[in-house]
Amino acid sequence: MHTPQFRPLDVESIRKDFPIFATTPPLAFLDNAASTQTPRPVVEAMDDYYDTYRSNIHRGIYRISEEATAQYERAREKVAQLVNAPRARQIIFTRNTTESINLVAYSWGSANIQEGDEIVLTVMEHHSNLVPWQLMAQRTGAVLRFMEITDEGLLDFTQLHDLLTEKTKLVAVGHVSNVLGTINPIQSIIMAAHAVGAKVVVDAAQSVPHFQVDVQQLDCDFLAFSGHKMCGPTGIGVLYGKLELLEEMPPFLGGGSMIRSVERDVSSYAELPAKFEAGTPSIAEAIGLGHAVDYITQANLAALQVHEQELLKYAHNRLQEIEGITLYGPAPHQKAGVISFNMEGIHPHDVAGVLDTHDIAIRAGHHCAQPLMKRLDVIATARASFYLYNTIDDVDRLYEGLCRTQKxxxxxxxxxxE
Structure with a gap:
């Protein structure tokens, strides 16, 4: 079979799609793990909805409502293709990754987890994939158990055999750490969890935007991610679930759109995906997400991953030249485009504040991962994270900015x- 020729990212052309970079000096935006910038094609697609066919979906018997419905459902199909979901109705639109995980916790969890059952997490989880399970444990009497990390920032797999038992009902794990950048061996974790009869929730907020994720190949039970981390708008997220699980789960929210029929005392519920999309959804945002999928797909996810790896390796080498800097996490080949660090004697907030005066945007804080901060024995870190529009020049400016900050x-x- 003919293998298509690899096409590297055309970063110069890509940057022209983002008006925020058309400034002097240009913004070095290095906070992509929090939210990416949004290109004009995505904004224009949302503007087109508001300007030409603004209406509610699924119920209107008129032209622009039918157009809105078609565009909304087309976006669902694009997302399904992106992650290789078998059917589009296995894609549930939510507000964000956090809501997607809470949906699983309240719907599947409430129906399946009981007192004494165990939920296995990792110490590197984002709060979005930790707090919902804490609340679940408080409601049900379930027990939380944690996989620790090595000093290199990798999951300690020597613990997995002991953690997974017949009591384990769920494993919730991030595909990529938003602090360390560690790419976790999700498929191995899923296989081990399934061997003891446990289900697996994958927080893919930091993976789906950056490289190809195939839910069928992974065989995950649930997978969640957000639009605003992949060139899309805020207020739109995704939950993928295995069909048999979603069909068995009770509704998460009750109201309009998610019903088949309503009597005074009882209701029956709509088929997937409507059962989990109560009320008027984020229509423009879903349409924008569909166009964001188009954008990163056309850019080529394989090329994006290579581009980020090149930036990451270069950044590691440059930042290690700075005296008194500490980099956290594994080697570049074991991580995605995230680099967290601290500078001796300087609070991360001060680092970020000084860099901002030079039009360099990074993150500083605990990154919604306080248990991981305690494991690293720090109160916070500074974090630079890359995406398809970042350049070697951005890394050089970061290096120079950090040297100026230090002085x-x-x-x-x-x-x-004195």
């Missing part, structure tokens, strides 16, 4: 000491 803060500390 500035050192002078300030000396003045205070």
């Amino acid at each position: 500035l803060m050192t002078r300030s500390q000396r003045r205070r000491a």
Whole structure:
């Protein structure tokens, strides 16, 4: 079979689709693990909805409502194709990854987890894939158990055999750490979990936007991600679930759109995916997400992954030249485009604040991963994260900005000491 020729990212052309970079000096946006920028084609698709066929979906018997419905459902089909879901109705639109995971916790969890059952997590989880399970355990009497990490920032697989038992009902794990960038061996975890009869929820917020994720190949039971981390708008997220699980699960929210019939005392519910999409959904945002899928697909996810790896390796090498810097997480080949660090004697918030004066945007804080911060024995880190529009120049500016920050803060500390 003929293998198509690899096509690298045309970063220069891509950047022209993002008006935010058309400034002098250009913004070095390095907070993509939190939210990416949105290209004009996505914004224009949403504007087109508001300008030419703004209406509610699924119920209107008139032209623009039918057009809105078609575009909304077309977006669902694009998302299904992106993650290779067998059927589009296995794609549930939510507000974000957090809501997707809460949907699983309240719907599947409430129906299947009881006192004494165990939920296995990792210490590197984002709060979105931790707090819902804490609440679940409080409601049901279930027990939370945690897989630790090595000093290199990798999951300690020596613990997995002991953690997974006949009591394990669920494993909830992030595909990629939003702090360390660690790419976890999800498929191995899923196989081990299924061997003891447990279901698996994958937080894919940091993976689906950056490389190809195939839910059928992974054989995950649930997978969640957000539009705003993949060139799409805020307010739209995705939950994928295995068909038999979604069909058995009770509704998460009650109201309009999710019903088949309603009597005074009882209701019957609509088929998937409507059963889990109560009320008027985020129509424009779903349409925008569909066009964001088009955008990153056309850019080529394989090329995007290679591009991020090149930036990550370069950034690791450059930042390690700075005296007194500590980088967290594994080697570049074991992680996605995220690099967390601390500079000796300088709070991460100060680092981010000084960089901002040079039009360099990074993240600073606990990154919604406080248990991981405690494991690293820090209160916070600074974090740079890359996407398809970032360049080597962005990394060089980060390096130069950090050197200036170090000099500035050192002078300030000396003045205070005098």
